[in-house]
Amino acid sequence: MTAPLDDEPPLSAADAKRNKAAQDSAPALKAWVVLARAYLAISRHVAADVARFGLTASEFGILEALYHKGPLLLGDLQKKILVTSGGVTYLVDRLARKGLVTRESFPGDKRSRFAVLTPEGSALIKQIFPGHAKRLAKVLGALTPKEQKRLTGMLRDLGKGAEKEPLPRERKKGKTGLS
Amino acid sequence: MTAPLDDEPPLSAADAKRNKAAQDSAPALKAWVVLARAYLAISRHVAADVARFGLTASEFGILEALYHKGPLLLGDLQKKILVTSGGVTYLVDRLARKGLVTRESFPGDKRSRFAVLTPEGSALIKQIFPGHAKRLAKVLGALTPKEQKRLTGMLRDLGKGAEKEPLPRERKKGKTGLS
């Protein structure tokens, strides 16, 4: 392995995480660049894959979430796929027009509504999902499953940290940053 | 009915790496989900950051590429930021209208054109870049610089693999997959 030059000033590792200004921003910059490239490259495959069934990647994301989690409130769906509230309305409208999901009222709160898979939607996602998963495994095949798991752990931390960090403008007290 | 169906038949673990069809797609699926979430969360910060200067993230990406690499042919720029050819035309048009880049002819080939930073563009990116880098370091602060470097390595492999993999539809012989 012969780890290449990877030197850090030997400062107390205890507060390496909590250092105030993250002096050395070069690793973060590089990480962001390659993260964006990887995302764009993979998302292209995902889009092309689900397009065969007349779906966009976001629509597929909704079906997938409902398939794995069951009915979800629109707000929860929004947090899950990280779009704006208008985006959820738009996407659920489209899926409803295709007959794949419906909206159902939430007994405790008349403002809220569930998104629910119709039988057609359920059948479709069940049909699509296995092939999609296989294709994804192939696209991510440059890493072994073990490496993929390590990657997942790091990305999870990264994503959570980024979601926690307040957005620069208008950072009043909103938690999500989505309007 | 918690814990949805997530089971796989237990098969010989010996050829887990080189199995022809990537049986165990669960790690890839999870990796993709958290990768997408992390990307979206971070890109929101990037977009908000550069929006203060009237730029979109893609526009900033072009300025950044030209800043670090010098003049680039539009096609190379396209590969760098992973948009379609029409997208590059659109983005360079916008930056040109803002006076930040210009197009210059490429002596050896009349079809090709360079994108070049104007003095204004150069001044702007020089002004923006340090603060942007610092902000990015903060947004990615959940990982230490060392972890970020490891992440970069894995994502680089991942992205290259994904870019190499042919897109499902219309996979004639195009290498890039961008039209």
Add this chain to the structure above:
DNA sequence: GGCAGTCATCTTAGTACTAAGATAACTCGA
């Protein structure tokens, strides 16, 4: 009970792209 504040969703208008194809320029073999 009533009102101020907040919240979940929807609406409207706008934008940043993409897909598909057009156009002009280049390459190369016969």
Add this chain to the structure above:
DNA sequence: TCGAGTTATCTTAGTACTAAGATGACTGCC
């Protein structure tokens, strides 16, 4: 040198969203 094929960019039409605000519903304090 011609023409068939390829390539780099641009054009046109369409779409998947976002931003900002509207609307109706809930909450809690008085």
